[in-house]
Structure formats: structure tokens, C-alpha cells
Amino acid sequence: MAEENQDHLIQSEDPQHPANLICTLCAKFYTLGWVTGTGGGTSIRHHDHIYIAPSGVQKELMKPEDMFVMEYESRNYLRRPSVHKPSACTPLFLAAFDKGAGCCIHTHSQWAVLITLLVERDFGKEACFEIEEIEQIKGIPKGRGKQGNLGYYDRLRIPIIENTAHEEDLTESLTKAMESYPDTYAVLVRRHGIYVWGDNVHKAKTQCESLDYIFQLAVRMKELGLPWTKQ
Ligand SMILES: CSCCC(=O)C(=O)COP(=O)(O)O
Numbered sequence: 187m188a189e190e191n192q193d194h195l196i197q198s199e200d201p202q203h204p205a206n207l208i209c210t211l212c213a214k215f216y217t218l219g220w221v222t223g224t225g226g227g228t229s230i231r232h233h234d235h236i237y238i239a240p241s242g243v244q245k246e247l248m249k250p251e252d253m254f255v256m257e258y259e260s261r262n263y264l265r266r267p268s269v270h271k272p273s274a275c276t277p278l279f280l281a282a283f284d285k286g287a288g289c290c291i292h293t294h295s296q297w298a299v300l301i302t303l304l305v306e307r308d309f310g311k312e313a314c315f316e317i318e319e320i321e322q323i324k325g326i327p328k329g330r331g332k333q334g335n336l337g338y339y340d341r342l343r344i345p346i347i348e349n350t351a352h353e354e355d356l357t358e359s360l361t362k363a364m365e366s367y368p369d370t371y372a373v374l375v376r377r378h379g380i381y382v383w384g385d386n387v388h389k390a391k392t393q394c395e396s397l398d399y400i401f402q403l404a405v406r407m408k409e410l411g412l413p414w415t416k417q
């Protein structure tokens with residue numbers, strides 16, 4: 187399919203249309219410090235179409251016409267705005283869609299980055315943030331194919347991967363972490379941020395909010411000398 191004249195893919199009066207939703211979500215995320223200075227972003231899968239933001243732009247100022255649209259099966263771009271390049275996070279978003287996600291959010295939240303600095307790097311072992319007995323853990327699903335969310339006494343585990351010089355080079359380690367932690371809906375990237383995905387936009391957003399709350403709390407707990415887990 188020619189990439190020209192595909193504007194119908196991004197033109198809609200419906201605020202829930204992915205092209206509109208990515209813009210409104212990123213404007214909200216900017217106010218939380220999640221996507222400032224062009225970092226971070228959001229991608230949505232809508233049936234066989236993947237909506238992707240441009241790379242290196244102010245994410246809070248994007249317009250629907252800035253959006254790239256990819257056909258999921260073929261990985262071909264159906265719409266490619268000539269003035270932009272697609273987000274460097276695209277292969278990572280696709281890795282989440284390959285796991286059944288409907289939306290993937292990447293933030294550069296300082297709370298997420300601080301957590302990756304507080305969990306020590308253990309060479310030869312996969313690093314992981316762990317916390318339990320915090321009410322907000324109930325905002326995170328038990329795992330893919332499992333019913334319901336974690337309970338108060340469950341332990342939340344979020345794997346941490348090492349950062350790379352270029353965002354797209356994170357794909358291999360992100361995919362590996364997804365395989366090592368099949369129940370996870372998020373992967374932290376050391377000194378960088380986090381990728382959070384969900385079955386749909388609502389779940390990706392609320393999970394991202396719950397995790398950010400937990401990370402902020404965990405940083406404060408560490409400052410106060412309080413443990414994240416019972417042992
Ligand atoms: C200052 S942002 C550096 C790149 C990055 O980490 C990021 O998340 C943004 O990538 P994009 O290509 O979507 O602008």
C-alpha cells in the first residue's frame with residue numbers, strides 16, 4: 187500500500203482514537219516528568235495497526251498528523267510523515283506487542299531511574315527490583331494468562347536491564363528479560379527509565395502510575411532505612 191494519502195488512519199473526532207490518544211497521554215505524562223526533553227513515549231496497537239510517535243520531538247506537543255502507522259503483521263509503514271523518523275523505541279514497543287500488549291509506555295521517570303541505581307548490579311545474575319506488603323502492588327496484574335492482580339502479600343518483581351548507547355539496542359535484553367520473567371508487565375532500564383505495557387491503554391497507563399508510585403515510595407523507604415521486602 188502506498189504511504190501517501192493515508193491520513194484517514196490518523197484523522198478522527200474520537201478522543202479514544204490511537205492517534206489522538208497518544209498525543210493526549212504524552213501531554214499528561216509530560217506533567218509527571220515521564221516524557222520531558224523528548225525522552226520516553228507511547229505506542230498503541232489498534233487491531234493490525236501500530237501507532238508510533240516520531241523520534242526526538244517534544245512528546246507533549248505532538249499532533250495526530252505526526253503519527254506513524256505500521257501494519258503489525260508485515261511491519262511495513264502504512265503512513266510515514268516525511269519530516270520525521272519513527273521513535274527509536276519502536277523495536278521495544280513491538281517486543282511488547284509480540285507479548286500481546288495493546289499499549290506500551292516508555293518513561294524516563296526519575297523514580298524509575300533512581301530504583302535502577304539502588305538495586306545493585308550483580309554480574310552474571312539478572313538484576314530485579316522486589317517489593318512486598320505495599321497496597322499499590324494490587325494495581326499490577328499477576329501475569330500474562332493469569333486472572334487478576336497481585337495481592338498485598340505477593341511480591342512484585344520488575345527486572346532491570348543494562349542501558350545501551352542506542353535505544354534500539356535494548357531490544358535483545360528486553361526480550362530476554364520478558365522471557366526470564368514471563369509474568370512481568372514492565373522492564374526497568376538502568377540509568378534510563380522503564381518500559382511498561384498492558385493489555386490495553388487503560389491498563390498500561392494505570393500500571394505505569396502504580397509502578398511510579400511504588401518506585402517513589404521505595405526511594406523514600408530506602409532513605410529512611412526501611413526494607414522493601416521482609417527478608
Ligand atoms: C533525550 S531522549 C533520548 C532517547 C530516548 O531515550 C527516548 O526514549 C526517546 O526516543 P525517541 O526516538 O522516541 O525520541
Ligand SMILES: [Zn+2]
Nearest residue numbers: 225226353379
Ligand atoms: Zn528512552
